[in-house]
Amino acid sequence: MGSQEDQAGGHHPDLTGAAALSGRRMPRLVRQFLKTEASGGAVLLGAAIVAMAWANSPWGESYRTLWLTDLTLRLGRYVLVEDLRHWVNEALMAVFFFVVGLEIKREVVHGDLRDPRAAALPALAAAGGMVVPALLYLAVTAGGAGSHGWGIPMATDIAFAVGVVTLVGPRVPPALKLFLLTLAIVDDVGAIVVIAVFYSGDIHGYFLLAAAALVMLMLLLRRIGVFWLPPYVVIGSAVWLATDASGVHATVAGVVLGLLTPARRLIPGSVARQWVGDPDDDPGPAELDAMTRLARTAVSPAERLEHLLHPWTSFLIVPLFALANAGVELRGKAFDRPGAAAVTAGVMIGLVAGKAVGITGASWLAVRTGAGRLPEGGTWAMIAGVGIVGGIGFTVALFVAELAFDPGALLESAQIGVLAASAVAAVIGGAVLSAACRSRPERAGPRGQGSGHEHR
Numbered sequence: 001m002g003s004q005e006d007q008a009g010g011h012h013p014d015l016t017g018a019a020a021l022s023g024r025r026m027p028r029l030v031r032q033f034l035k036t037e038a039s040g041g042a043v044l045l046g047a048a049i050v051a052m053a054w055a056n057s058p059w060g061e062s063y064r065t066l067w068l069t070d071l072t073l074r075l076g077r078y079v080l081v082e083d084l085r086h087w088v089n090e091a092l093m094a095v096f097f098f099v100v101g102l103e104i105k106r107e108v109v110h111g112d113l114r115d116p117r118a119a120a121l122p123a124l125a126a127a128g129g130m131v132v133p134a135l136l137y138l139a140v141t142a143g144g145a146g147s148h149g150w151g152i153p154m155a156t157d158i159a160f161a162v163g164v165v166t167l168v169g170p171r172v173p174p175a176l177k178l179f180l181l182t183l184a185i186v187d188d189v190g191a192i193v194v195i196a197v198f199y200s201g202d203i204h205g206y207f208l209l210a211a212a213a214l215v216m217l218m219l220l221l222r223r224i225g226v227f228w229l230p231p232y233v234v235i236g237s238a239v240w241l242a243t244d245a246s247g248v249h250a251t252v253a254g255v256v257l258g259l260l261t262p263a264r265r266l267i268p269g270s271v272a273r274q275w276v277g278d279p280d281d282d283p284g285p286a287e288l289d290a291m292t293r294l295a296r297t298a299v300s301p302a303e304r305l306e307h308l309l310h311p312w313t314s315f316l317i318v319p320l321f322a323l324a325n326a327g328v329e330l331r332g333k334a335f336d337r338p339g340a341a342a343v344t345a346g347v348m349i350g351l352v353a354g355k356a357v358g359i360t361g362a363s364w365l366a367v368r369t370g371a372g373r374l375p376e377g378g379t380w381a382m383i384a385g386v387g388i389v390g391g392i393g394f395t396v397a398l399f400v401a402e403l404a405f406d407p408g409a410l411l412e413s414a415q416i417g418v419l420a421a422s423a424v425a426a427v428i429g430g431a432v433l434s435a436a437c438r439s440r441p442e443r444a445g446p447r448g449q450g451s452g453h454e455h456r
Helices: 017-024 028-055 060-067 084-109 116-141 147-154 158-168 174-198 205-223 229-246 251-260 269-277 285-297 301-325 340-369 380-389 394-404 409-438
Strands: 070-075 078-083
Touching: 028 060, 028 158, 028 301, 028 394, 060 084, 078 084, 084 174, 084 229, 084 251, 084 301, 084 394, 116 147, 116 174, 116 340, 116 380, 147 174, 147 340, 147 394, 147 409, 158 174, 158 380, 158 394, 158 409, 174 251, 174 380, 174 394, 205 229, 205 251, 229 251, 301 394, 340 380, 340 409, 380 409, 394 409
Parallel strands: none
Antiparallel strands: 070 078
């Protein structure tokens, strides 16, 4: 998945899995990422509550009118007219998925996904947590009008999940947090594949070829050493437009662009430290400018962009998405259409029960067969708690629901199912994980490790 540049050279010292966990500390970038996700989850929850309250208030019609307001983008003879909700879901969420692509790239190049054995347990757990919910949903809807929504309960919302784990407190082993993070990232990969393959429209090959040609142009610029950001922003925007016109969901373009971003430093960090550590006594403007450029090249473009964009996606884009999509009108007529009640039941059973059974069962099978091992300091009760927390679908689940169903009763019933299931999974999962972590010191050794039987 990484480029030739990304595969060359040594790994990033801050992000190695086993070494980073020694001393029970997580890598700095991972700690910062989890902190942002947890804080963003609180903002996301607030936006969802506002949307629900607004949509069901006496001013509910203004909520619907606002998001149905058209916004026009005109570039010469090319005119793109969409309502505000579409711009949020298609354009702003492409930035969110770009950050997801950066996260995946980081994990593949530096994190747990670079080590097949370390990635085996969360990867298999994520697979179980996607397949079982989809099968349960299909069993409940039984080929009815809502069966096309089988992809809805496959998704885990990392912001809410991390927020729940953070509320449990410092008793949660760092390795278990990394397990959840890696599981959620693999889950994102699965969701992206499902969106690209099963929830895209009719494909227009010429636009898809244009998008591919623009991606090749970006690779060529990288090859000849162009790392100035503006050309990539312009070309990336053109890739989004071409992908949107091709029928492939435009957010896939964001993921592809994230995966293409270099995740290796352009120069070794030791070179930058040596140069900056011994400057002239009184450096002039030229020297200061050179030091600034050198400091930037000592950090990988992927790390720099993720550091820049992650707060924007966590605190603005995703909450705005929740504000635009979580405003479900709670009324009896939502279940009038045949199959609507089955959609709600399928989503809830898939997320609450399917995620718990799929993640815990696949983890048990992986450990049982020797394909993986429990996270350091973790127990099966903790894995079960994480599995239930994984049933918090929200952002991506609501996103897939918008793709699966046209506006109407089926979409509303799916949204109700996602919101209800996410609340249930958060409460039950948080309680189970908290109880498991409270009992951990009594079973743990002096360094916070469980018994040998726990880890084999």
